Amino acid sequence: MxxxxxxxxxxxxxxxxxxxxxxxxxxxxxxxxxxxxxxxxxxxxxxxxxxxxxxxxxxxxxxxxxGSPSFSDCGSIKSRSFSIRSISKNTGESFESMTVGVGDTRKYHRRHLSSGSLKHLYEGPMKRVYDSIEVVPTSAAEASRAMAGGKSLSENYAFAGMHHIFDQHTASVSSVKFAHDDKSRVACCSLDGTLSICQLIPPPATVICMLRGHEAGVTDFVWSLSNDVILSVSYDGTARLWDVAAGSCLRVIEDGGSGELYCCMFQPLNNNMFVTGSGRGNVQVMNMSTGKGYKGGSSKVTGKVYCLAFDASGKILWAGDERGSIFSFTVDVATGKLTKARRITVCEGQPVTSISARAWINREARDPSLLVNCCLNSLCLFRIVSDDGALQLKKTFPIKQRVSHIKSSFCPLMSFRQGACVISGSEDMCVYFFDVTKESKSCVNKLLGHSAPVLDVCFNCDESLLASCDAQGLVIIWKREGKQGIL
Structure with missing residues (x-):
């Protein structure tokens, strides 16, 4: 029903x-x-x-x-070169290289493959190469099942309906994020040039304040660890620091290259340090107190920097660009110095729009992982294989993404569950849930309700509420079944 x-x-x-x-x-x-x-x-x-x-x-x-509604055709992957490489910046050594043309035949380590689709790509010889990290059932699996109440993963991610719909923005909502360790506060940014902070519990849900000041669309934002400051970046080439309690702007930081800013991240262990990615291909480490860049804290990549992610230690930074590459950097937490380490090409010419890092997924899937959105109609899961951020493709999941800046996320509660879940938006106006431990039929749920491409998704800390935003400016708050008591 x-x-x-x-x-x-x-x-x-x-x-x-x-x-x-x-x-x-x-x-x-x-x-x-x-x-x-x-x-x-x-x-x-x-x-x-x-x-x-x-x-x-x-x-x-x-x-x-x-009449029959017409939406932009997401299309299917045509004959393109899909490649994954990892190259050491310091030595120039290519320790891992693969190129397979979708729809044709290429060489791979002197072996010939013939693949007509992404499905064949990951079910052939590459599967044996890249699925070397298998999930092995352990006695902890039964403990995980018991701690999750004996429910399957699909039952855990069943939803009772919409908690609230927000429509305070007049243009596409590019990102939505709950505050850290907070069940009820969520913020979102929009290409109308504003940010909003909303309170969801207790009902009725309300917009607490609107943050105004950017002169162009806001492309990304992030909460500080203590939730007292929000950092945002914009097409206007500025980064702004906002006082959450007062709803006012604390500092405006101009981009030195006068380019558009697309993404930002706080350093996990030092929130006085943050990083921005620009339309000129610059990755810049900044000091929040002074508003200035760190010496040696700047590096350039091949295209516009669309997304950033730190590992939990704050020592590795990944940047995804418009040309389909992910660059890894080592970061000196004390001095803010960046050192370029690796370049991984996900798909040549297809923008990488989202990166999320997780130290381990659950008891049965303990590999440090990176979740990546790229405009090739697939959500990619990589294994982190070295201390300098080298990656190895583990598996992919089917979504619709050809042109939109879609984002994805690991579900926050994974420690004591059987199975492990990730969520992603999609251009087909759905929210997808995938179990990363399943070899087949990995989609465990799909939420329908948006009437435009879903650009970002985010759970609150106890997974009782899920927020999703779309290209028409709508933000939907979903509530989980079995969690109504907290609402």
Missing amino acids: AALWQQVLALDAKFNAYRTPNNPQFRTLYIRRRSQLLRENAKSECDLAARKDYLHTRAQLLNSRY
Whole structure:
């Protein structure tokens, strides 16, 4: 029943852009009310066949009234060169190199492959090379199952519906993030040039404040470890530090190269230090107190820097660029000095839009890992194989991503569960949940409700709430089944 009402809601969302085009507030109110009614009706006793007939009839009526909706075609991967390389900057040695053309035949370590799709790519000889890190069931698996209440991973990530829908932004919401170790505060940034901070618990959910000051779209932001400061970057070429309590701007830091800024990160062990990535290909380490860069804390990559990620120790930094490469750097935590270490080409010419690092996933998958979004219709999971950030491809998951800056995330609670989950947005307007320990049928859930590409997703600290944002400026807060008590 729950799956059916989600399909009905997704159908409504698909046609929502066509309803009252001059009154977006009504469209948002309509979707909220439909969600409420469908959630209530899902609890009532009703013949499943009748509900399916309703879904079919409603689809016909909407198609008859509005016509078939047309969205940008995400497309499929055509004959492109998909390559993964890891090259030592210091020695120039290529310790790992692979190039396979999708749809043709190339050489790989003197062996010939013929692959017609990404699926074949990872089920052939490469699978034996890159799936060398296998998940081995242990006695801890049963302990994990017991601590998770004996539920399967798909049951753990079942959702009871929408907690709230925010529509305070007038343009695409590029990023959404919950505060650290906080169940109820979430912030988001938008290409309308503003950021917003929202309070979700106790109900009703409200917008606490709007942060205004950037002169162009805000591309990324991050909470400080203590949640008292937010750092944001923008197309206007500035980084801004915001006082969360006062809702005011503390400092404006100009980019020395006068280029657009796309991403930012606080240093995990020293929040007085942060890093930005620019449209000129610069990775810059900055001092929050002085607003100046560190000596030796700047490096240049091959294209626009779209995303950044630190490991837990703060000693390794990865940067993803517009040309399909990930660069790893070693970072001196005391001096802020950057040293370029590795270059890993995920897919030549396809932008890398998101990087997330995790020291270990769960008891049965303890490898340090990197989760990567790249515009090749796949979410990639890499294993971190050296102290300087070298990567080895472990597996991929199918999503729709060809042009949008889609982001993904590891689910925060993974220590005592059987299985391990990651979440990602997608251009097909869905939120995907994947179990990284499964060899097949890894998608354990899919949320339907957005009417535009989902750009970012984020759980709160106890996974009771999930936030997702889209290219039309909508932010949906979802609530987990079995977690309603805290709401």
